[in-house]
Amino acid sequence: MTLPICFDDIAAAARRLAPVAHRTPTLRSRTADARTGASVFFKCENLQRIGAFKFRGAYNALSQFSEAQRRAGAVAFSSGNHAQAVALSARLLGMPATIVMPKDAPAIKIEATRGYGAEVVLYDRRHEDREAIGARLAKDRGMTLIPPYDHAHVMAGQGTAALELIEDVAAMGEGPLDALLVCVGGGGLISGCAVAARHLAPACKVIGVEPQAGNDVQQSLALGRIVHIALPETIADGAQTLHAGELTFAVMRECVDEVITVTDAQLIATMKFFAERMKLVVEPTGCLAAAALLQGVRHLEGQRVGVIVSGGNVDLARYAALLTS
Numbered sequence: 001m002t003l004p005i006c007f008d009d010i011a012a013a014a015r016r017l018a019p020v021a022h023r024t025p026t027l028r029s030r031t032a033d034a035r036t037g038a039s040v041f042f043k044c045e046n047l048q049r050i051g052a053f054k055f056r057g058a059y060n061a062l063s064q065f066s067e068a069q070r071r072a073g074a075v076a077f078s079s080g081n082h083a084q085a086v087a088l089s090a091r092l093l094g095m096p097a098t099i100v101m102p103k104d105a106p107a108i109k110i111e112a113t114r115g116y117g118a119e120v121v122l123y124d125r126r127h128e129d130r131e132a133i134g135a136r137l138a139k140d141r142g143m144t145l146i147p148p149y150d151h152a153h154v155m156a157g158q159g160t161a162a163l164e165l166i167e168d169v170a171a172m173g174e175g176p177l178d179a180l181l182v183c184v185g186g187g188g189l190i191s192g193c194a195v196a197a198r199h200l201a202p203a204c205k206v207i208g209v210e211p212q213a214g215n216d217v218q219q220s221l222a223l224g225r226i227v228h229i230a231l232p233e234t235i236a237d238g239a240q241t242l243h244a245g246e247l248t249f250a251v252m253r254e255c256v257d258e259v260i261t262v263t264d265a266q267l268i269a270t271m272k273f274f275a276e277r278m279k280l281v282v283e284p285t286g287c288l289a290a291a292a293l294l295q296g297v298r299h300l301e302g303q304r305v306g307v308i309v310s311g312g313n314v315d316l317a318r319y320a321a322l323l324t325s
Ligand SMILES: *Cc1c(COP(=O)(O)O)cnc(C)c1O
Pocket: 052, 053, 054, 081, 082, 148, 149, 183, 184, 185, 186, 187, 188, 189, 190, 238, 239, 241, 283, 285, 286, 310, 311, 312
């Protein structure tokens, strides 16, 4: 079966992103190595533009619009980071953007999205269907809807995070990664990363990490079909997706070795680790992959392990409350 994206799509995305995205650092921590017995490489997408990897996919998608699409602009629906990513990408490319966001999204994310010049339309995520609202806006205004994960250009853009991580590990004089841990919401990030890893480090196991309360992808891979779940109660708001995408599921089926889960308590312990030991502000969702390793959910002693730290956008009051809980 041919997959929706291949390595060349990721390499092309990397060329488009090079002039505009940050090449985020790949950081090490002696404490993390000592605690896990592994050699751990953290790819810090909390330090990416807009504070998360989502800028990669959004810019890769919007930069491929036709002239007519550019004039009408982009629509996105998102709980936050994808919204900011589309808003900033649209501004950089000189096109309008309309963003559909839940009323209860963190205020910092709504404000940041408006700050990038996008129009924000709020909705109630318990009673309204964001996909229908986004589709209606796209139809009424002729704008192009860019979904947060189920889109080949978005998935290819996200894959550049793993491409850079794998290059950075080689540049440090280290051997190839044995394992790559990636958080999973709708599966856009892990799809791109898995395709990059399969090409650049074929022996590397790709392990997805979901919140325990929202393990729809773990269930989907076990059953061989996309499982839909109710809105999960978890502090990992960026992974509160109800189901994988058609395209992301096709890639995950083929290229992801397994999906494991972590609890909210393990996410909080990992946020504290990042703040205390690495001086990094990481949002709860951004801690998923690291939590699986640092909190002992998966033991990878003696292995070189890549960990994607996916984002750092969290309201300060909420951050403080979680760190002192
Ligand atoms: C969107 C997001 C995720 C989940 O990514 P998917 O591509 O939907 O799997 C994880 N972490 C952060 C910080 C995000 O913004």
